Amino acid sequence: MxxxxxxxxxxxxxxxxxxxxxxxxxNVVPAQPPIVRVGLILDRGGKNDNSFNSAAYKGAMKAKRxxxxxxxxxxxxxIMSFESMQRALAKKHFDLIIGIGFSQxxxxxxxxxxxxHTHFAIVDGKVDLPNVKSIMFEEQEGSYLVGALAxxxxxxxxxxxxxxxxxxxxxxxxxxxxxGVHKYSKNTRVLTEYxxxxxxxxxxxxxxxxxxxxxxxxxxDVIFVAAGASGTGVFDAAEExxxxxxxxxxxxxxxxPGYIITSLVKRVDTAVYSAIREQKxxxxxxxxxxxxxxxxxxxxxxxxxxKKFLDTPTVDYLEQxxxxxxxxxxxxxxxxxxxxx
Amino acid sequence: MSETRLLIDFVMSVARISLPxxxxxxxxxxxxKSGTFQVGxxxxxxxxxxxxxxxxxxxxxxxxxxxATIIVGAIAGLLFFVFSGLLELDAILVGLVFNLLIxxxxxxxxxxxxxxxASTPFLPPxxxxxxxxxxxxxxxFFGGVFVFNKTGFGVLVRFAGEKPAAIESAGYSVTHVRxxxxxxxxxxxxxxxFFLSTYLASSYxxxxxxxxxxxxxxxxxxxxWRWTQTFFVAVLFGFFEALEIYLxxxxxxxxxxxxxxxxxxxxxVILLLNRKPAFKW
Numbered sequence: 254m255x256x257x258x259x260x261x262x263x264x265x266x267x268x269x270x271x272x273x274x275x276x277x278x279x280n281v282v283p284a285q286p287p288i289v290r291v292g293l294i295l296d297r298g299g300k301n302d303n304s305f306n307s308a309a310y311k312g313a314m315k316a317k318r319x320x321x322x323x324x325x326x327x328x329x330x331x332i333m334s335f336e337s338m339q340r341a342l343a344k345k346h347f348d349l350i351i352g353i354g355f356s357q358x359x360x361x362x363x364x365x366x367x368x369x370h371t372h373f374a375i376v377d378g379k380v381d382l383p384n385v386k387s388i389m390f391e392e393q394e395g396s397y398l399v400g401a402l403a404x405x406x407x408x409x410x411x412x413x414x415x416x417x418x419x420x421x422x423x424x425x426x427x428x429x430x431x432x433g434v435h436k437y438s439k440n441t442r443v444l445t446e447y448x449x450x451x452x453x454x455x456x457x458x459x460x461x462x463x464x465x466x467x468x469x470x471x472x473x474d475v476i477f478v479a480a481g482a483s484g485t486g487v488f489d490a491a492e493e494x495x496x497x498x499x500x501x502x503x504x505x506x507x508x509x510p511g512y513i514i515t516s517l518v519k520r521v522d523t524a525v526y527s528a529i530r531e532q533k534x535x536x537x538x539x540x541x542x543x544x545x546x547x548x549x550x551x552x553x554x555x556x557x558x559x560k561k562f563l564d565t566p567t568v569d570y571l572e573q574x575x576x577x578x579x580x581x582x583x584x585x586x587x588x589x590x591x592x593x594x
Numbered sequence: 595m596s597e598t599r600l601l602i603d604f605v606m607s608v609a610r611i612s613l614p615x616x617x618x619x620x621x622x623x624x625x626x627k628s629g630t631f632q633v634g635x636x637x638x639x640x641x642x643x644x645x646x647x648x649x650x651x652x653x654x655x656x657x658x659x660x661x662a663t664i665i666v667g668a669i670a671g672l673l674f675f676v677f678s679g680l681l682e683l684d685a686i687l688v689g690l691v692f693n694l695l696i697x698x699x700x701x702x703x704x705x706x707x708x709x710x711x712a713s714t715p716f717l718p719p720x721x722x723x724x725x726x727x728x729x730x731x732x733x734x735f736f737g738g739v740f741v742f743n744k745t746g747f748g749v750l751v752r753f754a755g756e757k758p759a760a761i762e763s764a765g766y767s768v769t770h771v772r773x774x775x776x777x778x779x780x781x782x783x784x785x786x787x788f789f790l791s792t793y794l795a796s797s798y799x800x801x802x803x804x805x806x807x808x809x810x811x812x813x814x815x816x817x818x819w820r821w822t823q824t825f826f827v828a829v830l831f832g833f834f835e836a837l838e839i840y841l842x843x844x845x846x847x848x849x850x851x852x853x854x855x856x857x858x859x860x861x862x863v864i865l866l867l868n869r870k871p872a873f874k875w
């Protein structure tokens with residue numbers, strides 16, 4: 254008898270739980286969706302990763318406020334769910350579906366083919382279809398700048414690079430960074446480490462911290478980290494051992510003030526906002542769209558938290574490098590093109 | 595001078611990496627010895643990590659957060675037993691579902707408390723224990739040696755796993771023993787997670803257990819469910835991971851994947867060298 258009771262109890266718990274889960278987000282949906290409907294599918298880091306996805310979310314929310322579009326965002330929890338999310342939004346007649354992160358390329362290639370009249374945009378990946386805008390960034394240009402800054406800030410003449418998952422995109426950061434370091438000083442060594450070769454590498458701050466401590470022990474005093482949510486582990490290590498770090502994607506200087514020299518900022522927010530505006534104004538076009546130093550899509554962060562690292566000569570130096578890269582006087586090595594050779 | 599320094603750094607690194615692994619493996623020991631196969635270690639670790647960072651943020655102090663994490667871990671262990679023991683569901687299924695449940699509930703909890711589905715806020719640097727985690731590990735290890743070998747409870751645990759009928763006929767309840775072991779397992783693994791988010795990092799971030807629970811399970815099986823061996827195998831896994839990090843930093847021409855694979859290749863090699871039929875229930 255008590256066994257039946259237990260079943261009933263557990264069943265009730267599950268049902269109650271489900272009701273709570275369903276009931277709470279239901280309030281968020283507005284009563285009358287405006288005309289342009291935008292679906293935003295975030296990568297696994299979620300909208301509060303203080304990095305890449307946060308930026309995308311911010312851009313979409315700005316569009317919602319200023320352009321009056323309807324935005325629905327979804328946070329993916331695993332890599333297998335992207336395609337079904339994209340398809341679900343397309344079936345619900347969303348006008349523009351934006352996928353964040355290279356993991357969504359395969360799914361979008363299939364879904365965009367099935368819905369040729371729906372517009373899609375993908376950040377950090379390339380889908381060769383007329384109804385898809387592939388938004389890509391010149392990460393190597395920004396990495397070059399922060400590399401030069403790292404070498405300039407280093408007292409030991411050893412700097413570090415920590416990548417998340419070993420993928421071409423992160424290699425692109427690495428190659429640009431190393432070139433930047435060597436631009437400032439040929440004698441500065443760069444120690445490179447990757448956290449892992451699976452998706453877990455983006456969410457493993459403890460291992461990132463361990464790697465950072467190892468690199469600091471081996472003599473590095475500035476570490477540039479491009480590893481999504483794992484990056485916080487490097488900032489912890491910098492604070493604990495009194496060294497410096499450089500953040501990535503969003504402006505992360507505020508996270509550990511005094512220990513983060515700057516952040517390579519990828520204006521995913523601007524790119525997402527601009528894609529939504531084009532959709533709203535009926536000017537949406539498929540194809541590649543590159544964001545770099547020249548159109549402000551890539552930059553290094555300057556704010557109240559890193560003032561003490563960026564004195565006037567340093568800023569002048571960086572601005573000069575920036576102008577030289579934009580004018581083509583300096584050609585930054587690009588891993589994507591290196592591979593093609 | 596610099597060699598000693600390097601060695602000390604390396605040993606520290608091994609100690610830090612092994613900490614959550616050893617705690618999770620030793621936690622799994624209690625569950626499995628008493629007859630509940632435990633694939634939920636990953637979930638217990640993640641739950642501990644979530645509780646650790648959350649309670650430390652709410653209480654602004656580590657000691658009560660630690661106590662609360664132990665309690666929540668033990669309750670989660672009991673909950674696990676409701677399904678695996680009382681309702682007699684397959685323990686492997688319960689474990690897998692448990693892992694998914696924790697991974698799914700965590701963003702919900704952080705969203706409710708901190709308005710973010712991703713990570714909890716950072717803990718200030720003064721909320722940081724540096725010695726206590728190892729004292730705790732030593733306490734768990736030597737306490738376990740004592741309880742398992744010298745007390746009646748240890749004998750009961752052994753029989754609950756190997757010959758449940760024997761303790762039933764001696765007038766004890768297998769259910770009670772397994773229940774206690776599951777609570778113990780949840781509490782110990784929870785502390786592993788607590789250190790993961792408060793000592794090895796300074797906030798909780800989603801899925802931060804990153805497969806450590808399964809590595810701990812492998813260590814436990816590899817050590818054939820023996821207490822001391824389990825501890826050392828978990829440390830060995832930590833050693834290889836530290837080695838991987840160290841070697842990767844030496845800017846060698848070998849590809850990254852080579853070093854990344856090292857801990858797993860080493861595990862396979864040791865498994866081959868150590869090939870005997872595994873422990874039978």
